[in-house]
Amino acid sequence: MPNLELFQTLAISLGLGLLVGLQRQHQNARIAGIRTFPIITVFGTVCAWLAQDFGGWMLAAGAVGTAAIVVVANLLQRTEKHIDVGQTTEAALLLMFAVGAYLVVGNTPVAVAIGASIAVLLHLKETLHKAIAKLGEEDLRAIMQFVVISLVILPVLPNRTFGPYNVLNPYNIWLMVVLIVGIGLAGYFAYKIFGGKAGTLLGGVLGGLISSTATTVSYAKRSKDTDQQKASNNLIALVILIASAVSVLRIVIEVSVVAPATLGKVAPPLICLLLLMAILIGLGFFIKKEGAGQMPEQQNPAQLKTALVFGAIYAIVILATAAAKDHFGESGLYIVAVISGLTDVDAITLSTSRLMNNRTIDLDTGWRVILVAALSNIAFKGGMVAILGSRALFGRVALLFGVSLVAGALIVWLWPEGFVLDWFGKG
Known part of the structure; x- marks a missing residue:
């Protein structure tokens, strides 16, 4: 030396x-x-x-x-x-x-x-x-459950494929469970720190990290609460839109973890939709004059039952994606995306990202499948607001979500083939 x-x-x-x-x-x-x-x-x-x-x-x-x-x-x-x-x-x-x-x-x-x-x-x-002094029994349980999910169950699972189409890998499936639960747990503990004091922006961000669908349902129910009057319909609609925008950002993060080489192609159209939603959020803040309300109580995302349910959904989506591609070609993936996006956009995002990473499907098809699933999820949340929220709230959410859905559909339809943004590296 x-x-x-x-x-x-x-x-x-x-x-x-x-x-x-x-x-x-x-x-x-x-x-x-x-x-x-x-x-x-x-x-x-x-x-x-x-x-x-x-x-x-x-x-x-x-x-x-x-x-x-x-x-x-x-x-x-x-x-x-x-x-x-x-x-x-x-x-x-x-x-x-x-x-x-x-x-x-x-x-x-x-x-x-x-x-x-x-x-x-x-x-x-x-x-x-x-x-640590602020941690309650539920918080400690969340930490220990995540330890079980990530450090006890994951290492013992076989890392090889099984089943029809040879696409079900227990280790990879559970690894995606760990990723999603980890993101949700980070949002949960951020909520525990800021929850009761969370304003409009932070409430929507934390809700999007934990579960944008759960946040939509919680706030929609509050729009019918005439006793408390903690937040106006404008405020609630804004929180729901922020949570949905964060869920789109969450998709980009998930793709960056699972298939970073594809970001050059996948991220730009998603970011375009995200920027439009950010503009709508900015306009909402300009119009909104009410004070921020408190976030609804959030549930521990690290429960073993929740992890098992997501694992099962993810496995089903993987299998359905393989079957749709085999029987209907790449066009069949859009059907799976619409159905899967109604309940959980994470599963179709992760499964499609793996297919793109392995070059099993074309990257232009892959990001469109993911975006269609995201739009399906936005439409589903709009339906939840119509069922659970007030008519006034639905009118506001329908306008915001409608603009987002139209913009998303135009991106899917008009986005140029082969477009790659060098900032993310070429896919």
Whole structure:
């Protein structure tokens, strides 16, 4: 290794130690601070260098020595009146020794990311404690259920295809479940933080992240609530439109995760529809004069039953898509898109994205199928407003959704074939 690289590694090790030590010093940590942490981190780097020439026992001895320093420091603290029983600083010391060693034997960007993450995590102590104090039993249950869904069930599923058309892969199906539940859970916890205080814009955004259909149903029912009078029909229509716009943005995000190479072709028409809806939202804010109401109570999206239902819907859509393509060609996919979009646009989005990613279907057909499903979902939500909401609300939503549906249909019909936006990379 050239001397320049040696000094570069040493500088990174020293810098990471100083970063964490600065945070600990600011928090008045008794065991280690601005000097001890960089010394321990550099010590780890030097031990790793020595281990390359003299064997791994040098690194092991350094780790034992660092642990001994921590033990002695704790023993010396026993004579003080106020003892900090936390072990955060001690654990950080041992980890920074390992980070210093990993700079030599591992990947430098990873070591830097770990060191910086440690500093940020230590600094967010009060914020994290306050956030955890706000968690209720339902919130903890949501976290644990997501752990079961993502870290217990997913790893044990077979990663191979089964069934008719050889398209049902249990691992891939459940991976899409994890993705959708994860997006919903992020929106759910954002709601738990801002929920009661959420205004029009935030209420619609959180509703779109959790479930735009559920948000539409909840707010439509409120339009008939003559007792509370918390929000006007204009306000409710605006929240419903925002949630639907976020659901379109959510489609773009899902495609970017599942089939990033197709974004150059898939994203532009969807973004055009999104921009139109954003203009309608802007006009709605200009016209609206009422204050923002509170969001309706949201349900935990990480329930195992919900995950199983989505998994089943996704599997059915995959199978139906394969069957439609086999019997009717690519034109049959639009029928599946319309039917699937009535209940859940995520399933058809993910399944079509995988087909595009594998080049099983043409990209121009793929994004049109996804957009048709999104338009079907918007029409379905408009029907829910007609059934569950007031006539005044339906009139406003019908106007907003009608413009969106006409614009979406024109995009599907008139969008030029082969158009690719280089910002996203060519598909």
